Amino acid sequence: MQAFEYASPTRKEQVATLLGEHGAILAGGTDLLALMKDDVVTPRRLVNIKQIETLRGTSYQPGNGLRIGALTTIADLVEDANVRQNYPVLAEAANEAASPQIRNLATIGGNMCQRPRCWYFRNGLGLMPVTADGKSMVLEGDNRYSAILGNTGPAYFVSPSTIAPVLIAYGAKIRLYSPSAPGSGVRELPLENFFVIPKSQKDSEHDLRPGELVIELVVPPPSQNVKIGTYEVRQRAAFDWPLAQATAVLEMDGNTVKSARIVLGHVAPIPWLDIGGAQEIIGKSITPETAMASANASVALARPLSHNKYKITLTKVAVKRALLKAAVHNSGGAA
Amino acid sequence: MKDDTAQKPDSNSGVTRRDFMKISGIGVAVPLVLGPKLVEAAGEEVAVHGPGKVAVTLDVNGRKLTAQLEPRVTLLDALRDNFNLTGAKRVCDRGACGACTVLMDGKTVYACAVLAIDAQNTKITTIEGLAQGDALTPVMEAFVEHDAQQCGFCTPGFIVATTHFLASHPSPTMEDIRRGLSGNYCRCGTYNGIRAVALATKGRVS
Numbered sequence: 337m338q339a340f341e342y343a344s345p346t347r348k349e350q351v352a353t354l355l356g357e358h359g360a361i362l363a364g365g366t367d368l369l370a371l372m373k374d375d376v377v378t379p380r381r382l383v384n385i386k387q388i389e390t391l392r393g394t395s396y397q398p399g400n401g402l403r404i405g406a407l408t409t410i411a412d413l414v415e416d417a418n419v420r421q422n423y424p425v426l427a428e429a430a431n432e433a434a435s436p437q438i439r440n441l442a443t444i445g446g447n448m449c450q451r452p453r454c455w456y457f458r459n460g461l462g463l464m465p466v467t468a469d470g471k472s473m474v475l476e477g478d479n480r481y482s483a484i485l486g487n488t489g490p491a492y493f494v495s496p497s498t499i500a501p502v503l504i505a506y507g508a509k510i511r512l513y514s515p516s517a518p519g520s521g522v523r524e525l526p527l528e529n530f531f532v533i534p535k536s537q538k539d540s541e542h543d544l545r546p547g548e549l550v551i552e553l554v555v556p557p558p559s560q561n562v563k564i565g566t567y568e569v570r571q572r573a574a575f576d577w578p579l580a581q582a583t584a585v586l587e588m589d590g591n592t593v594k595s596a597r598i599v600l601g602h603v604a605p606i607p608w609l610d611i612g613g614a615q616e617i618i619g620k621s622i623t624p625e626t627a628m629a630s631a632n633a634s635v636a637l638a639r640p641l642s643h644n645k646y647k648i649t650l651t652k653v654a655v656k657r658a659l660l661k662a663a664v665h666n667s668g669g670a671a
Numbered sequence: 672m673k674d675d676t677a678q679k680p681d682s683n684s685g686v687t688r689r690d691f692m693k694i695s696g697i698g699v700a701v702p703l704v705l706g707p708k709l710v711e712a713a714g715e716e717v718a719v720h721g722p723g724k725v726a727v728t729l730d731v732n733g734r735k736l737t738a739q740l741e742p743r744v745t746l747l748d749a750l751r752d753n754f755n756l757t758g759a760k761r762v763c764d765r766g767a768c769g770a771c772t773v774l775m776d777g778k779t780v781y782a783c784a785v786l787a788i789d790a791q792n793t794k795i796t797t798i799e800g801l802a803q804g805d806a807l808t809p810v811m812e813a814f815v816e817h818d819a820q821q822c823g824f825c826t827p828g829f830i831v832a833t834t835h836f837l838a839s840h841p842s843p844t845m846e847d848i849r850r851g852l853s854g855n856y857c858r859c860g861t862y863n864g865i866r867a868v869a870l871a872t873k874g875r876v877s
Contacts, residue, residue, distance in 0.1 A: 437784075
């Protein structure tokens with residue numbers, strides 16, 4: 337690991353100045369330190385934000401929903417009584433992430449900013465590795481875990497967070513702070529818009545501006561007629577990233593789906609809003625047949641690379657099972 | 672190399688090689704540990720440490736330990752290289768194998784994934800701090816009884832993880848045990864023995 341300076345400010349207003357042009361934010365550090373040890377990123381200064389008390393804690397109000405401070409650890413989220421009661425699928429996804437030791441350190445803000453696990457990227461070849469003659473190393477090489485959706489290029493990695501798709505399905509927003517932003521300095525955007533497919537090597541996969549800091553996530557209150565299910569297809573039961581993941585949030589009118597939001601994980605460079613699959617289930621009751629039809633619609637636009645066709649099948653499995661799990665789910669809140 | 676070559680002034684810098692050696696010697700004599708520089712941020716001065724060595728004080732197994740460390744030194748390397756606590760093992764050094772598991776404020780963490788400077792003001796417990804003197808803990812005894820090790824390199828991390836898991840889960844199912852110990856690898860494959868340890872000692876760890 338290359339040498340760096342280290343600062344621990346106590347107020348969020350101080351972070352941007354301390355970061356300067358070559359700084360990086362240190363929260364849990366579980367991803368950042370590994371990237372630094374491999375010289376994938378080489379910040380000259382780390383700004384530890386764990387002394388900033390306003391970034392801590394969660395709060396829940398029935399009318400306003402849930403606020404999750406950026407420094408909330410994944411383990412805190414699993415144990416949080418309000419999360420367990422009102423957003424059980426969020427607690428479930430958090431509990432499936434990584435390992436106990438990682439969950440005790442890693443923060444929700446850091447989880448949103450986690451860098452892709454793509455092995456080309458992790459070996460220092462960038463998000464869009466190319467060969468000497470300008471060809472994509474991913475297309476030419478081993479792309480078994482690469483994207484099947486949103487992969488028109490030149491980015492083929494998959495978004496690594498298992499928690500982001502669930503938060504997006506719940507309608508979460510992310511709040512970012514920068515002293516140079518207008519007004520209070522807080523910029524709020526739907527969480528799905530925080531993730532972007534980079535178009536060139538210079539671009540990031542996050543809409544995070546220089547000096548900007550994730551301060552919190554806000555999740556709207558669960559409605560009474562909602563059914564939710566999530567499913568991860570995994571090679572290993574624990575301490576691994578899924579091969580495909582689907583989360584379905586369905587607003588019901590009796591047994592009929594009135595509106596639907598399905599978000600896929602690990603199949604595209606961003607958490608993937610599955611418009612086709614959601615459209616297909618609206619107006620229907622959830623049965624194995626309608627869930628399968630929705631799953632087929634989910635991957636209608638999928639384009640396999642040379643070694644990842646199997647991910648299309650696994651994505652269908654994830655969507656179908658997420659819908660069937662939602663069908664037997666008791667909605668959050670007082671239900 | 673002839674002597675006169677060494678005496679010839681460097682045409683670029685005007686400094687002879689001999690002078691350079693002298694200057695370097697003076698450089699080494701200057702203390703490497705300097706106070707932090709202060710950077711003004713949002714109307715307040717914030718201490719910026721490093722990249723050179725900084726005084727780092729850790730609370731490990733109830734003892735205050737201090738060393739001069741660069742900010743880039745991990746908790747794991749500080750424990751092993753500076754404080755002679757070699758129970759936590761350096762295997763993957765990427766937060767993926769569990770061999771360096773220690774307790775930080777009572778929770779399991781990978782010591783390789785924490786900077787030593789960032790572990791200040793927390794309470795660290797290593798495998799060395801679990802036992803009282805030479806007496807083995809019930810979990811340690813059970814590791815011997817159930818033949819739960821082969822090469823033994825993962826054992827300290829597994830014992831810390833198992834001890835903490837059982838303290839917070841007094842009556843786990845086998846599925847709970849599998850999940851609860853999923854952050855540690857044993858490449859010899861002694862998982863059956865380790866799970867037997869957890870079953871045999873559950874309810875006896877606090």
